[in-house]
Amino acid sequence: GAGVSQSPSNKVTEKGKDVELRCDPISGHTALYWYRQSLGQGLEFLIYFQGNSAPDKSGLPSDRFSAERTGGSVSTLTIQRTQQEDSAVYLCASSLGSGPYEQYFGPGTRLTVT
Amino acid sequence: GQQVMQIPQYQHVQEGEDFTTYCNSSTTLSNIQWYKQRPGGHPVFLIQLVKSGEVKKQKRLTFQFGEAKKNSSLHITATQTTDVGTYFCAGPYENTGNQFYFGTGTSLTVIP
Numbered sequence: 001g002a003g004v005s006q007s008p009s010n011k012v013t014e015k016g017k018d019v020e021l022r023c024d025p026i027s028g029h030t031a032l033y034w035y036r037q038s039l040g041q042g043l044e045f046l047i048y049f050q051g052n053s054a055p056d057k058s059g060l061p062s063d064r065f066s067a068e069r070t071g072g073s074v075s076t077l078t079i080q081r082t083q084q085e086d087s088a089v090y091l092c093a094s095s096l097g098s099g100p101y102e103q104y105f106g107p108g109t110r111l112t113v114t
Numbered sequence: 115g116q117q118v119m120q121i122p123q124y125q126h127v128q129e130g131e132d133f134t135t136y137c138n139s140s141t142t143l144s145n146i147q148w149y150k151q152r153p154g155g156h157p158v159f160l161i162q163l164v165k166s167g168e169v170k171k172q173k174r175l176t177f178q179f180g181e182a183k184k185n186s187s188l189h190i191t192a193t194q195t196t197d198v199g200t201y202f203c204a205g206p207y208e209n210t211g212n213q214f215y216f217g218t219g220t221s222l223t224v225i226p
Contacts, residue, residue, distance in 0.1 A: 033214060042202060043157070043216040056212045091156060098212060100145045102159035 002026070004106035006092050012112045013082055021077045021109045025094030033093045033103060034067055034077050043091065049075060050098045082113045117141065120203060120217040128225050133193050135220035137186040137203035143215075146179055146186045146205040151219075157202060160188075183208075193224045 005024045013019050025032050034046040045059040049069040060066070064082075069075040079086055089110050093103035117140045127133050137146070145164040149157035161170055163179035163186065170177045176189045186203050203217040 035216070042218045043204070045213050045215065048212040048214075050212065058213055093157075100147075100162055100164055102147065102162060103149075103157075103214070105156040105158070107156055 004092055004094050004104050006090075006106040006109050008109060009107060010110045010112075012114060015084060015113055016081055018078065018080045019082055019111065021079075021090050021111070023075045023077070023092030023094075023106060025073065025075070025092070026104055027073075028096070029094035029104070030072065030097050031095045031101070032069060032075050033095075034075070035091045035093065036061075036088045037091055037108070038088045046077070046090075079111075082111075084113045087111055087113045118203065118205075118215045118217040120201075120220050122220055123218065124221045124223070126223045126225060127193050129195060130192050133190040133197070133222055135188050135201050135203075135222075137188075137217050139184045139205070139207075139215070141207045141210075142183045143205040144183075144208045146183075146203055148177060148186075148188055149202045149204060149216075150199045151202065152199040155199075160201075190222075193222070195224050195226055198222060198224050 007022045030051045032049040035043040037043050047067045048056040064080045067077045089108040091105055091108045093105045095101040095103045119138050121136050147162045148160040151157045161177050166183050167181045168179045174191045178187045200219045200221045202219045204214055
């Protein structure tokens with residue numbers, strides 16, 4: 001079956017503009033994570049969705065970042081008024097549920113803020 | 115700042131040599147997972163350890179979870195060029211929700 005997909009694969013935007021990043025998880029996976037990975041760095045947790053529960057937003061770095069997940073499937077990460085320090089690869093992962101399940105990662109969206 | 119540290123940050127080995135990366139958390143982890151990320155790729159799940167003191171093997175790879183569930187290690191025997199990549203440990207802290215903390219990663223280069 002299809003894996004996790006993300007779009008766009010690359011996004012170049014001007015500082016101050018808003019961007020939307022999309023994630024399509026594996027069908028049937030109830031848990032969805034967003035991470036940010038700066039060049040040569042580890043993964044920084046941003047937000048977690050599990051089923052219809054309220055998301056865990058504790059990793060969002062500022063109120064310019066928000067995310068939603070519609071119908072328990074597709075998720076959109078929105079960054080408002082982008083800054084140069086937002087430049088990174090944004091990775092989405094899904095898993096069967098909360099707890100000790102492996103995460104399947106998408107290919108990521110490379111965001112460049114000029 | 116980072117609360118799950120891995121050492122070394124970089125490791126260059128000759129093909130056929132062994133390799134070990136160590137993962138240390140400041141807080142007890144519920145479980146630990148290991149991922150491999152090839153250059154330009156995304157993380158791919160390798161294994162999960164749940165029990166204190168657990169040891170698992172996958173062919174040339176041996177994974178350990180410490181007794182206190184604060185540290186872990188990945189050992190590769192007789193490295194091959196296909197082992198090149200960055201290895202990350204990751205896991206949620208006990209009783210603290212759903213945040214998944216990834217380690218700082220160890221980048222492995224295998225010299226043929």
